[in-house]
Amino acid sequence: METRGITAEDFGQIVSVIDRWWGGPTSALAHPMFFHELGEHALVVEADDAMVGFLLGFATGAGTGYVHLVGIDPGYRRRGVGKRLYESFTERMHGLGMRRMKAITTPGNQGSIEFHKALGYRVERVADYAGPGRDRYVFTRDL
């Protein structure tokens, strides 16, 4: 497996596989700004000459390394690909002087909650985080 920076070709592939990888319509989350404007530190993992995972994230002016979206090919889950992406991205964020890491997910995404717990993140359900009636689980970790 190889972890590397994202290319335009990778982004195109993310858009084409994302609904299948998530098991439902999700492509709006892969907004092009996360590649064109905020993609400097976005990463992919390649195995057997194919992209098997990706992470779209960025550094904020407030010292936070923010993971917007992470996705792993269903055929490659529970093989450490997500962990590998988080470790590389976190290392980059630490190198940029970020002081904490953050990500969010929707209630019901138990896989994501367990994954973040396993990586040492604090987990908190925040009421109305995404607007009235739209709670989110917020994951944070100090660096």
Ligand SMILES: CC(C)(COP(=O)(O)OP(=O)(O)OC[C@H]1O[C@@H](n2cnc3c(N)ncnc32)[C@H](O)[C@@H]1OP(=O)(O)O)[C@@H](O)C(=O)NCCC(=O)NCCS
């Ligand atoms: C959540 C996700 C990114 C995890 O990626 P992954 O490559 O399978 O995770 P890893 O293999 O690195 O897992 C590391 C640890 O996290 C925990 N973990 C990961 N997925 C889990 C799951 N579905 N249920 C319970 N624990 C899980 C385990 O402790 C695991 O270690 P182990 O396999 O040795 O027990 C992946 O399942 C995915 O793409 N899901 C769909 C998209 C999504 O929900 N993204 C996150 C929200 S934006």
